[in-house]
Amino acid sequence: VxxxxxxxxxxxxxxxxxxxxxxxxxxxxxxxxxxxxxxxxxxxxxxxxxxxxxxxxxxxxxxxxxxxxxxxxxxxxxxxxxxxxxxxxxxxxxxxxxxxxxxxxxxxxxxxxxxxxxxxxxxxxxxxxxxxxxxxxxxxxxxxxxxxxxxxxxxxxxxxxxxxxxxxxxxxxxxxxxxxxxxxxxxxxxxxxxxxxxxxxxxxxxxxxxxxxxxQxxxxxxxxxxxxxxxxxxxxxxxxxxxxxxxxxxxxxxxxxxxxxxxxxxxxxxxxxxxxxNRPKTKGDLQISQGYFVHYFAPTDVNRTSKNVVFIIDQSGSMHGRKIEQTREALLKILDDVPEDDHFALITFDSTVRSWKPQLVRATPDNLEAARSFVRKIQDLGATDINAAVLEGVRMLKVFTDGQKTNKTASILILLTDGDPTSGVTNLDTIRANVKEAIGRKYTLYCLGFGFDVNYEFLEKMALQNDGVGRRIYPDSDAALQLQGFYEEVATPLLSDVEMNYAGVSDVTQTTFSQYYNGSEIVVAGHVTDNELETLRAVVKGYSEGNEVKYEDASSKNDDATDAYISDVYIQRLWAYLTVQQLLEKEVLLSGSDKEAIRERALNLSLKYSFVTPLTSMVVTKPEGDKSQVLHKPKEGKPGSKGEGDGM
Structure with missing residues (x-):
């Protein structure tokens, strides 16, 4: 098509x-x-x-x-x-x-x-x-x-x-x-x-x-x-x-x-x-047009799941000055918002790893006040041992979750650092391999890179390998608000181990998600390959407070064809856009022939839909006598940084 x-x-x-x-x-x-x-x-x-x-x-x-x-x-x-x-x-x-x-x-x-x-x-x-x-x-x-x-x-x-x-x-x-x-x-x-x-x-x-x-x-x-x-x-x-x-x-x-x-x-x-x-249907909104579908899923009838969270905070010498001040400020505000039924731990690290408590503790008023006292005393010094710090956080989570009688909580780690590892294990591939093996798909790791001296690609890849995301924290006056804002996005888990299932479709975008958080939305799109299919059915499974939940939805191809709010243009282009975005993320984690295959697929879709992506450039003729210029999609980096010449 x-x-x-x-x-x-x-x-x-x-x-x-x-x-x-x-x-x-x-x-x-x-x-x-x-x-x-x-x-x-x-x-x-x-x-x-x-x-x-x-x-x-x-x-x-x-x-x-x-x-x-x-x-x-x-x-x-x-x-x-x-x-x-x-x-x-x-x-x-x-x-x-x-x-x-x-x-x-x-x-x-x-x-x-x-x-x-x-x-x-x-x-x-x-x-x-x-x-x-x-x-x-x-x-x-x-x-x-x-x-x-x-x-x-x-x-x-x-x-x-x-x-x-x-x-x-x-x-x-x-x-x-x-x-x-x-x-x-x-x-x-x-x-x-x-x-x-x-x-x-x-x-x-x-x-x-x-x-x-x-x-809707x-x-x-x-x-x-x-x-x-x-x-x-x-x-x-x-x-x-x-x-x-x-x-x-x-x-x-x-x-x-x-x-x-x-x-x-x-x-x-x-x-x-x-x-x-509006979300009149808790199961979401399922739309079909011209052989493509999109499913928007953001249930509203789910209870909040308690979480276990470990904050892993870089206090090395490079965090000196405003960075460490803003980190303390953000942590104090975050601690004000931790619900009492959550459990949490604080780890700081330079060349040495320090735990506030030897284990995760319940977010009682007394524990939160003691944690605030600890945060106020965080000072910058020493080198940066990311490997030991993250592995200690994983160990603490494992000890705590293994001792829980039920599996009704969500467990996450949040790493904040502003530099490359300079102490302990410093090989980036080794650190990623160690962390991936230790986590074993049991927990979610989020990596926050503070400023521009950090190796952001390393943090992003390590987060993606462990079902999380990387996020840069910009060293501006509102850095503390950036940190708080990120925490708010993951503060309220609703579902875990979400699986989206459809029959008679192919080329579907991501269908499994480790966590679904309050205020977010899961979007899945794909190609309807069964020409005889009159009604597309979606089955969503996940876990809420340790119990399996199931949502079912259906959309009639004939009904959607007459819906004035469904466009023939947007669903297919949305599918292509989302597919390319996810392929580019996936490519970061691969190597060799697998990496090349993913790049080739993303490239072909970019060309087919005329998207300018990191794999393509747009060529425009200009009147005779004008200069040639190259404008490329720049990599994540310092604001105002410029590249020139043939850096496409």
Missing amino acids: PPPTLGSCPLFKRPSFLPVAHLQSGTMLLLALSLLLAAVSSVPVQKEEQKDHGIDIYSFHIKSEVRSRYAMTVITSRVANLANESREVNFHVEMPKHAFISNFSMTMDGQTYNGVVKKKAEAQQQYDKAVSRGQSAGLVSSVGRTLEEFTTSVTVAAHKKVTFELTYEQLLKRRLGQYELLIKAKPTQVVKDFKASVLFVPGMYVLIDVHIRER GIRFLDTRGELVSTELSKVVNTTLSEKEARVLFAPTRQQQRQCPGCGADGLSGDLLIVYDV
Whole structure:
């Protein structure tokens, strides 16, 4: 079945790609991008007070549609060169790290230059040829806490115009009981025609003109961020019905100077749209369209499961100063929120491992107060023995859980460190192997990397090997809040050992989950291979407080075909997006032929659906005489770090 294109959706009229042969007629731009925030950047200028540069962004539109959590966003910037000679016009975007760009084009003098997604190595070859012909190359890319930034440019003749259009896609992830759609607006000058809107519909897209459509119904919706503060809050127009919401933001030129950080250069800020859906059926929402299905599972009728948690805290010398202060601050706040029926332990480590208590203890008021006293005295000193610290935490959990009479609790370890291992076992592969063997799939390990001196890839891989996730804690003023926020996500386990089962399907995304936490959501998608199947049935099994629970749901293909809130486009593209994301995560854990097979599958899907991922780049022809540029998807790293040249 051919993948649905954005052009099949009325909102996204996407021009057909140029044939590869046409790419030879002009110089080349290589793009590797990703999704869910965007901004257009040009030389700051106001039409009322023309500056020498003569560049006018006369129209700037962001349209986003969300259908059943899957967001497609289109940014369109129209720019005029008012000067009497050619000028370079820049296009700058900021987008979420986990988004995939799926289309980019430039239109000048009636000619549209479209992007073609290619295997990274093939794109690199074209780029190298351009460089060998003496064409200069430049790269501007950086990584922030939630965004990636990309910039490209084109030369526009005197008194001519150019239109840039960028499309990116993302599955909104539910955290702490809500979904977030973030739109970044930074045109760098006051714009005559600025418009941003979002549409939400249970099962549809989000726009700034944001339009949201959700089949399950919208439980609440709120707008936040710099663009809705002070006077600009009056500009945001929100309409909300049972299953749809629309957020429209269209400030006047004067209003574009009124947000914090705004001024003569116009808007510069975020619009954050937060919402959640109704859950009338505890078993979730199962949808089918054009041979693909998606299952959203977030049960509401489950009791909280008590947990056993071991905090493993790096107190080595590199944690000196603000890091150790913020760690103490966060731990004190976390201890305030530990329920009394939980059990916990505190381990600190440098070159020596220290346990607050020799075993896990119940979170009674007296124990929590004693733990706070211990936390207040944590000081930085010594080297970093990650291996011994984590193994001690696993040992303590094993002793405690082996002594429990029932298996009604969830057991997790949370490691916080800011550096590489420098004491004890320091070989990263050996540490991972030791931890994996000790845990034996019995517990979940979460690894938090504080700052940028840490080997984040090592922590992420170790977490993934043990059913957890890695998370970077950015060394900013709110680092303590970042730590607290992560703990809140895993503070309330509801189900463990969750298995999602379906009949008559194939190519299904992840179906087993070690833990399901309150406020989150499990999403599974796949291909319905049984053409005779009229009703798709889902059976979900898991454990709540040690007891097996079972959920069953069914969805009729005929009923869904007539449902106005189910789109032919979004389910298949959602499946492809989720599959590629999970394959890229899985590839981190593999080696040899298994790793290559996973990479090949992720690459093929990226090419088929025109996703710009770490395995692909987007090639765009540009008018003759313009520079070649390479913009790639940067790796996780320090904000503001830049790479250039051929680092695709």
